[in-house]
Amino acid sequence: MKTLLLKKEEVSTLIAMKDVIAAVEEAYKAFNSEQVEQPDYIGMHLPSPGSEIDFKLGYYKANDLISMKTSSGGFVDNPTAFGVPNGMGTILLFDARNGALICVMDGSLITGLRTGAAGAVSVKVLARKGARRITSIGTGNQARMQIRAIREVMKIEEIHAWDNSGDTLSRFKADIEKEFGIPVVVARSKKDAVEQADILVTTTRGKGSLVEADWIRPGTHIVAIGTDQRGKQELDPEIFRNAKVVVDSIAQCSEKGETWHPLERHIITKNGIHGEIGEILLGSKPGRERDDEVTIFDSTGMAIQDNTTASKIYSNAIERGVGTFFEFFES
Amino acid sequence: MKTLLLKKEEVSTLIAMKDVIAAVEEAYKAFNSEQVEQPDYIGMHLPSPGSEIDFKLGYYKANDLISMKTSSGGFVDNPTAFGVPNGMGTILLFDARNGALICVMDGSLITGLRTGAAGAVSVKVLARKGARRITSIGTGNQARMQIRAIREVMKIEEIHAWDNSGDTLSRFKADIEKEFGIPVVVARSKKDAVEQADILVTTTRGKGSLVEADWIRPGTHIVAIGTDQRGKQELDPEIFRNAKVVVDSIAQCSEKGETWHPLERHIITKNGIHGEIGEILLGSKPGRERDDEVTIFDSTGMAIQDNTTASKIYSNAIERGVGTFFEFFES
Numbered sequence: 001m002k003t004l005l006l007k008k009e010e011v012s013t014l015i016a017m018k019d020v021i022a023a024v025e026e027a028y029k030a031f032n033s034e035q036v037e038q039p040d041y042i043g044m045h046l047p048s049p050g051s052e053i054d055f056k057l058g059y060y061k062a063n064d065l066i067s068m069k070t071s072s073g074g075f076v077d078n079p080t081a082f083g084v085p086n087g088m089g090t091i092l093l094f095d096a097r098n099g100a101l102i103c104v105m106d107g108s109l110i111t112g113l114r115t116g117a118a119g120a121v122s123v124k125v126l127a128r129k130g131a132r133r134i135t136s137i138g139t140g141n142q143a144r145m146q147i148r149a150i151r152e153v154m155k156i157e158e159i160h161a162w163d164n165s166g167d168t169l170s171r172f173k174a175d176i177e178k179e180f181g182i183p184v185v186v187a188r189s190k191k192d193a194v195e196q197a198d199i200l201v202t203t204t205r206g207k208g209s210l211v212e213a214d215w216i217r218p219g220t221h222i223v224a225i226g227t228d229q230r231g232k233q234e235l236d237p238e239i240f241r242n243a244k245v246v247v248d249s250i251a252q253c254s255e256k257g258e259t260w261h262p263l264e265r266h267i268i269t270k271n272g273i274h275g276e277i278g279e280i281l282l283g284s285k286p287g288r289e290r291d292d293e294v295t296i297f298d299s300t301g302m303a304i305q306d307n308t309t310a311s312k313i314y315s316n317a318i319e320r321g322v323g324t325f326f327e328f329f330e331s
Numbered sequence: 332m333k334t335l336l337l338k339k340e341e342v343s344t345l346i347a348m349k350d351v352i353a354a355v356e357e358a359y360k361a362f363n364s365e366q367v368e369q370p371d372y373i374g375m376h377l378p379s380p381g382s383e384i385d386f387k388l389g390y391y392k393a394n395d396l397i398s399m400k401t402s403s404g405g406f407v408d409n410p411t412a413f414g415v416p417n418g419m420g421t422i423l424l425f426d427a428r429n430g431a432l433i434c435v436m437d438g439s440l441i442t443g444l445r446t447g448a449a450g451a452v453s454v455k456v457l458a459r460k461g462a463r464r465i466t467s468i469g470t471g472n473q474a475r476m477q478i479r480a481i482r483e484v485m486k487i488e489e490i491h492a493w494d495n496s497g498d499t500l501s502r503f504k505a506d507i508e509k510e511f512g513i514p515v516v517v518a519r520s521k522k523d524a525v526e527q528a529d530i531l532v533t534t535t536r537g538k539g540s541l542v543e544a545d546w547i548r549p550g551t552h553i554v555a556i557g558t559d560q561r562g563k564q565e566l567d568p569e570i571f572r573n574a575k576v577v578v579d580s581i582a583q584c585s586e587k588g589e590t591w592h593p594l595e596r597h598i599i600t601k602n603g604i605h606g607e608i609g610e611i612l613l614g615s616k617p618g619r620e621r622d623d624e625v626t627i628f629d630s631t632g633m634a635i636q637d638n639t640t641a642s643k644i645y646s647n648a649i650e651r652g653v654g655t656f657f658e659f660f661e662s
Contacts, residue, residue: 055388055399088431092421094403097378099403
């Protein structure tokens with residue numbers, strides 16, 4: 001019985017961002033078609049302050065694959081003490097027809113890729129057709145990933161960027177301009193940046209509101225990425241009052257997404273959530289209906305996104321003969 | 332960053348039963364010393380009738396290792412349809428200090444080994460000193476494993492065996508007599524077999540009582556292995572009424588072990604459970620106190636047993652230079 005092993009470098013060559021976008025779109029549709037089982041994930045805090053390890057399981061019935069992603073994060077001493085990154089990941093793929101372990105791949109890249117793709121999928125169905133300007137609140141790795149993904153689905157003419165670290169912001173400007181040739185305007189203030197936005201992308205580790213309601217212009221699409229745990233927050237909950245709120249999973253977002261905050265303050269009710277993005281992709285609910293409406297996509301991340309993305313990487317590897325086979329047992 | 336890969340054949344050479352017994356004893360003590368985190372396991376039923384895949388996570392603080400065991404089972408068509416066993420397993424070990432994946436090993440053998448060892452550990456603290464005769468109800472793989480383990484901790488003079496399959500029973504007799512030189516008496520009836528027992532070991536997939544209360548002689552130690560899920564049962568619940576009941580985990584056994592049945596029928600109360608075996612091993616509760624008492628050890632199996640056993644296999648592999656290193660990413 002052979003198991004395919006894939007290194008990080010191989011994973012990075014095996015999937016293009018447009019494939020990840022397609023995989024995430026498939027994941028969202030599957031989630032709303034009763035094709036998915038995603039048991040509650042297991043998370044564990046470890047002794048190193050702020051560190052954790054998570055295990056996320058997703059079963060996609062249509063492709064007969066089960067994915068288990070283990071991700072660690074927050075080990076701030078790792079680079080100096082152990083010579084490894086402060087977060088790592090591994091993905092296992094099992095054949096649901098027989099339980100066999102068919103692939104073990106490095107999982108460092110997938111979370112970033114599929115989260116970037118999530119923003120792009122939302123842009124396809126929720127942003128105004130004429131949207132050209134992105135405002136990026138937060139300019140770290142995930143902000144770059146959002147740009148990399150969104151440029152696959154629209155023409156970005158200009159990016160307005162803000163970060164509380166000037167250094168991070170300067171590197172973001174230099175990298176984005178060099179890699180994509182998109183001009184990045186360093187905002188004088190968050191307010192200034194937000195007021196320029198056709199699409200507002202928030203990717204910080206914020207623990208309180210960073211964006212005020214009256215800064216948001218009509219017609220803005222907001223991609224709310226940073227909040228995936230209770231305690232995190234990026235948006236003034238008042239922004240939700242008259243917006244069209246779309247989530248990846250109502251169950252997850254109402255418990256630990258940005259959407260928790262307006263629910264908690266009774267600014268919206270669960271029934272006031274427009275729907276899950278899979279419903280829009282499947283055509284059972286409308287996406288954007290008017291040029292002047294404010295839309296919000298709240299993404300907390302789902303195991304099924306890892307599943308469809310890792311499945312595509314695996315099938316590309318098999319097709320292209322990339323990777324190393326290992327026989328854990330002879331059969 | 333290097334990850335050690337261990338094949339099934341390597342795993343089998345890397346650990347002797349007496350090491351597994353020591354590892355399981357360590358696991359039980361750790362469990363009762365606040366050294367263990369074992370989140371609820373994730374289990375999933377799959378389309379093949381009766382099939383499932385489980386993920387069990389255990390963190391042992393004293394050795395700084397996290398284990399994740401994935402086990403599949405019940406895929407009855409696997410040998411013919413896919414050329415693989417009907418159940419497979421994989422164990423991942425992570426360094427809790429930094430989250431790194433340090434080992435991926437085949438996990439087909441560990442569950443059987445550590446479950447066998449569990450019975451032997453219970454024999455050490457609960458069987459009569461003069462015990463020599465074992466009765467085995469059930470004669471499959473786990474019955475063999477129990478014998479293999481128990482013979483490490485006591486001299487077995489004779490085994491009385493019963494199974495509802497005559498073929499399985501004959502193979503058991505032939506194998507045990509050949510491998511260990513212990514005479515196996517094929518019982519004329521379950522009752523006959525049980526009445527011979529100093530130690531009664533039950534390892535069936537029984538779904539109803541197989542052993543009646545009035546067959547049990549005073550002084551018998553019962554190792555109840557088969558029941559690890561709601562719906563399974565091997566013993567008449569009346570056996571528990573006046574017995575000393577010891578479990579691996581009160582939480583688990585009262586929910587899905589053999590102990591659930593007498594609790595459900597109010598034959599015993601949770602307070603009537605003598606204790607967890609780790610408490611006896613640590614000396615905080617007595618083991619067997621009189622030659623004529625009936626003792627029961629109910630084992631449902633814990634992730635920490637996988638952890639300590641896999642850790643020993645891993646450290647033996649490193650020490651002996653066995654296995655294959657694989658770099659999932661360069662660091």
